Amino acid sequence: MLNKLDDFPVHQTPEPLAHPATSDRNAYDRTWFNGYAQDGSYYFGIGMAVYPHRGVLDCAFSVVRPNARQHCFFASRRAPIERTEMKVGPFRMEVVEPMRRTRVVLDDNASGLSCDITFSARTASIKEGRQVLWSGARRIMDATRFDQFGRWSGRIRHPDGEIVVSDHICRGTKDRSWGVRNVGEREIGGAPTQPAGAFFLWAPLFWDDHITHAIFFDGPRGEALIREGIVAPLYASEAEVPGVEDGRDNRMATARHRIKYVPGTRLAKSAEIDLVDLDGHSRTIALEPILKFQMKGLGYSHPQWGQGVWKGELEIGSESFDPRELNMLAPENIHVQQVVRASDGKRTGIGVLEQASIGPYAPAGFADFFDGARA
Numbered sequence: 085m086l087n088k089l090d091d092f093p094v095h096q097t098p099e100p101l102a103h104p105a106t107s108d109r110n111a112y113d114r115t116w117f118n119g120y121a122q123d124g125s126y127y128f129g130i131g132m133a134v135y136p137h138r139g140v141l142d143c144a145f146s147v148v149r150p151n152a153r154q155h156c157f158f159a160s161r162r163a164p165i166e167r168t169e170m171k172v173g174p175f176r177m178e179v180v181e182p183m184r185r186t187r188v189v190l191d192d193n194a195s196g197l198s199c200d201i202t203f204s205a206r207t208a209s210i211k212e213g214r215q216v217l218w219s220g221a222r223r224i225m226d227a228t229r230f231d232q233f234g235r236w237s238g239r240i241r242h243p244d245g246e247i248v249v250s251d252h253i254c255r256g257t258k259d260r261s262w263g264v265r266n267v268g269e270r271e272i273g274g275a276p277t278q279p280a281g282a283f284f285l286w287a288p289l290f291w292d293d294h295i296t297h298a299i300f301f302d303g304p305r306g307e308a309l310i311r312e313g314i315v316a317p318l319y320a321s322e323a324e325v326p327g328v329e330d331g332r333d334n335r336m337a338t339a340r341h342r343i344k345y346v347p348g349t350r351l352a353k354s355a356e357i358d359l360v361d362l363d364g365h366s367r368t369i370a371l372e373p374i375l376k377f378q379m380k381g382l383g384y385s386h387p388q389w390g391q392g393v394w395k396g397e398l399e400i401g402s403e404s405f406d407p408r409e410l411n412m413l414a415p416e417n418i419h420v421q422q423v424v425r426a427s428d429g430k431r432t433g434i435g436v437l438e439q440a441s442i443g444p445y446a447p448a449g450f451a452d453f454f455d456g457a458r459a
Contacts, residue, residue, distance in 0.1 A: 087166045102136070102165050108264045109137045109271075112392065113167075115177065116382075117188070117203060119236040119249065119256035122434050124374035124423045125149065126247050128199075128240060130188055131382040132170060132177050135392040138268050139163050142391060143172045145190050145197060146381030147242050153404045155242045156381040157195045160395040173400045174198075183209050183232065183328055186258070195402030201238030201249050203258060204322045208232070208330035212299055213312050215263075219280050227263030231288060233295045233318065234258065243404065255434060257288045268392030281443015281453065285341055287357055289369070289426045289435030294318050296369065296433075298339045298357050306447040313339035313359040337362045343439075345448060345457030349412040350441045351376070351420060368429070371437055373422035376407055379438075385416045413454045418442055 085102040097105050104111045114133035120126065132143040141163040148154035159172040170177040174191035186203045209230045217225040235251035285300040295318050301310040313336030319325050340358040345351060355371040383391040389401060410417045419440040426433035443453050450457075 085165050088168055101167065104136050106264060107137065110264050110267050110392070111135065111137055112265060112267055113262040114260070115170075115186075116259040116261070117186075117256055118377075118421065118436060119201070119203075119254050120375070120423045120434075120436065121253050122255060123253070126240075127375055127377045127421070127423055128247075129377060129379070129382045129421070130177075131391075132172070132175075133267075133391060134163050134167065135267060136163065138392050138394065140268070140392050140394055141172055142383065142389075142393075142395075143175045143177075144382040144389070145175065145188075145199065146377070147197065147240055147247070148375070148377050148381075148407065149244070149247075150375055151408070152244060153406050154378055154381055155195070155197050155244075155404045156402060157190060157193070157197045158383065158386075158389040158401045158403075159399065160389075160393070161398045173398060184322055184325060193400065193402075195400075196243035197241070197402065199238065199240040201236050201240065203234050203236055203256060204251060205232045205234040205258070205325045206319050206322065207234070207295055207316055208326045208332070209328055210297065210314060210316055210333050211329070212297075212314075213310065215299075215301065215310055217301060217309060219277070223264065224280070225263070225265045227261050227265055229259060229261035231260075231297065232258040233288060233290060234322075255290050257436070268390070269394070279443070279453070281445070282440060283442075283445050284438070284440045285343075286438040287355075287371070287424075287435065289424075289433045290318065291426075291431055291433040292318075296359060298341070298359065300339065300341055302445070302447075304444045304446065306445065308338075311338050311340075312336070313357075315359065334361075336360055337364070343448065346412075347459035348456040350418055350439070350448070350450070350454075350456060351412055352422060352437060352439055355424075355437055369433075370427050371424040371435075372427075373424050373437065375423040377421045377423075378405075378407055378410070378417060379419040379421060379440075380416045384419045384440075387416055413456050415442070415454060418454070 142160040283302040
């Protein structure tokens with residue numbers, strides 16, 4: 085099965101590019117974005133992914149404002165062989181210039197959500213370390229991810245009104261990842277296994293002239309499975325951004341985190357992150373949440389619109405909910421991003437703190453799969 089990309093000298097195996105190097109049914113290739121106003125007056129998220137062995141291409145768009153409902157659009161189709169065909173129903177993603185500019189369009193549809201917005205990069209591409217997690221002898225995650233920080237412009241329409249997205253105030257992060265991770269319908273058959281927990285923290289932050297980023301995967305005792313801290317330049321305009329990597333990202337020796345939780349939940353009330361450089365010097369960053377976004381709005385752990393689930397040849401759906409009325413210990417509500425104000429005692433910044441803590445986690449006092457923090 086050939087596609088247009090086979091006409092370029094980019095092959096890594098003897099197979100056509102439509103044939104993944106792995107036969108794992110959970111192979112995926114995903115583009116994800118967030119965008120948010122610096123004052124926390126809105127947040128939106130975008131996701132699109134292809135799952136070659138599941139035969140699915142799906143997408144989602146979701147937006148929330150303070151003290152208002154979160155609105156969500158979902159769509160899924162049979163995956164095309166042509167990987168450059170990034171369109172599902174009224175939703176499409178256009179790579180205008182690789183690693184510099186991407187346009188996202190959601191045409192008018194029954195959900196009441198639509199947009200025409202463009203992401204413009206302000207950093208070079210920043211590759212996170214390869215992320216490999218195991219369950220016994222099986223790799224349940226083996227992925228590569230790169231990030232870019234940038235700005236958004238355009239318009240968003242939702243059932244409660246319209247947002248004029250200005251690149252003067254709207255920041256955002258692009259996340260491209262591919263490999264293998266748990267997606268789609270649960271596998272059945274074979275010997276019973278114990279359900280696995282997970283602790284994940286992800287904190288991309290904007291400062292005046294640079295960005296910081298921290299990535300954490302912990303085990304149930306708080307042991308570090310993956311720890312990474314990065315500092316990189318922030319460019320004043322898209323034109324100054326190098327085409328791919330600039331070699332100026334400064335990798336920390338390690339990173340640490342401390343979280344105070346809202347009682348009865350697994351939601352951060354506040355957090356601190358330490359970036360520890362190669363000389364042992366530590367930069368402590370305090371984070372204050374100002375707006376919450378439920379990641380189920382992009383399909384994460386969604387009971388009906390989970391990522392990679394076969395929905396049919398073409399299916400479109402939507403929902404709206406009040407984030408203030410959710411049971412924050414329900415499995416589908418654990419995974420969140422919060423817009424956060426950041427401070428290191430000398431400077432202030434803005435960014436997001438992504439959190440997903442499922443199962444026992446000793447540092448927080450979580451003893452079960454979905455118990456909350458004690459008061």
